[in-house]
Amino acid sequence: MAWNEPGDNKNDQDPWGGRRGGGRQGPPDLDEAFRKLQDSLNGIFGKKRSGGGFGSGGKGGGLGIFGIGLAVLAVLWLYNAIYVVDEQEQAVILRFGKFHETVGPGLNFYFPPIDKKFQENVTRERAYTKQGQMLTEDENIVEVPLTVQYKISNLQDFVLNVDQPEVSLQHSTESALRHVAGSTTMDRILTEGREQMATEVRERLQRFLDTYKTGITVTQVNIQSAAAPREVQEAFDDVIRAREDEQREKNQAEAYANGVVPEARGQAQRIIEEANGYRDEVVSRAQGEADRFTKLVTEYRKAPDVMRERLYIDTMQEVMSQTSKVMVTGQQGQNNLLYLPLDKMVGGSRAATGASAAPSTTSGAPDLGSRVANDLQQRDMRSRESR
Structure with a gap:
């Protein structure tokens, strides 16, 4: 029956543990609550309560709470000690601060805090962007933006050799870029020299990283379109x-x-x-x-008179063919004859006036020479006969 219904049962208690009609009123006793909790835990771990209240648990109650704490700590330690390495990852284990092993993909176990674990993705390509003003070889200032793509090639070196390997990568990138830009003219940086410049930066940057043993491999360096500073654009x-x-x-x-x-x-x-x-x-x-x-000498030696006369006739023919007037003299200055070759005169006049007619022919000159030669021969023959 309900706790507040009327009745003669003097032993009925209210929900707060008091008795009806003048019993103790208020919240439940904390000692009683802790005692019930301890009894439940002792039942789980196979122990029996040996005393009355919470304060009477004595040494047994303290050992039970300590066991619970140890169990919780063991669960937490086991949760942290078991880890999974993905296919793209590796893990480096340090034992007492010294390198112990490199762990591959799979379910693995280590012993914290004796061991310390560093787990990283070693196949993913990472990117780092840098932009700054560089001084070129010809003493010009140019802004060169570039992007460095890299990945972790040796996780042990990445973890142990350098305190902050990615910061070292940034500093090495700036050093390599300034060195290459300082040995390149501004024209090459702005035009066709960017690809060669990117190759030189990647090679020099990789040498720096290998010297520091950072465990980082640079896969690609991309130099974007460089430009002059805005102040001098x-x-x-x-x-x-x-x-x-x-x-x-x-x-x-x-x-x-x-x-x-x-x-x-x-x-x-x-x-x-x-x-x-x-x-x-x-x-x-x-x-x-x-x-x-x-040949003429040979023939002249054979017949000097004939060759002499022939040479004379040929010479006269050549000379008279170039003149428009011919004077023929007889014997002892008699019977002088003036011969005017009209065809030569007409042809010469036409050539002088610049007419478009065809030039006159010189075929009359050989005929004249022949006639003169025949006339001379006849005169010689007559003179010889008269003698």
Whole structure:
């Protein structure tokens, strides 16, 4: 029945442990609560209560609480001692502060606090970005942004050799970048020299890291588009435009040279060929004249009179063919004859006036020479007959 219903049962108690009708009222006794808890724990660990209240538990109660604490500590230690290493990870174990082993993937166990564990991902590529103003070889200032991609190649060196390996990576990157930029001109950094510059930075940075034994391998260095500082950007743009104008003028000059030089070479070759032809012509003519003279000498020795007269006639024909007036004298200055070759005179006048008619033929000159030669021969024959 309810605790506050009427009745004669004097022993009924209320929920607070007091008796009806004048018993103790208030919250439950803490000693009683601790005693019940201790009884429950002793029942779990197989012990029986030997006393009355909480204070009467004596030595047995203290040992029970200590055992509980030890059990909790053991569970916590076991939870921390067991760990799992993923496929992409490795773990380095230090025992008493000294390297003990490198652990691969799987379920593993170590003994803290005797052992100390360092677990890192050794396959993931990490990235570090750097940007700063660099002084170039030609004493110009340029802003060079770059990104360094790296990964951990040796976890033992990464953990033990350097206190802060990634900070060392940043310092080494800045040193390598300044060294390479200081030995490169500004034009190469801003134009086609970025790839070569990135290669040199990566090689030098890797040598620094290997010297420090950081256990870091640099996989790639990417130098982005470099630019001049904002304070001098306008002047730098003027320099770029001037460089472009220079390149354009140079290309135009090269195009002009490519057109003029071959033409000049062709003209020079033509002149050389003409000179060679003239030389061959003169030499051949001289050789022909020499051969002709040699043959004439031979014939002259055979018949001097005939050859002398023939040479005279040929000479007169050659001379008279070049003049427009011929004076023929007879014997002892008599019967003088003035011969005017009209065809030569007409042809000469046409040539003088610059008419477009065809030049006059000189076929009359040989006929004139023949007639003169025949006339002279007849006169000689007559003089010989009269004698």
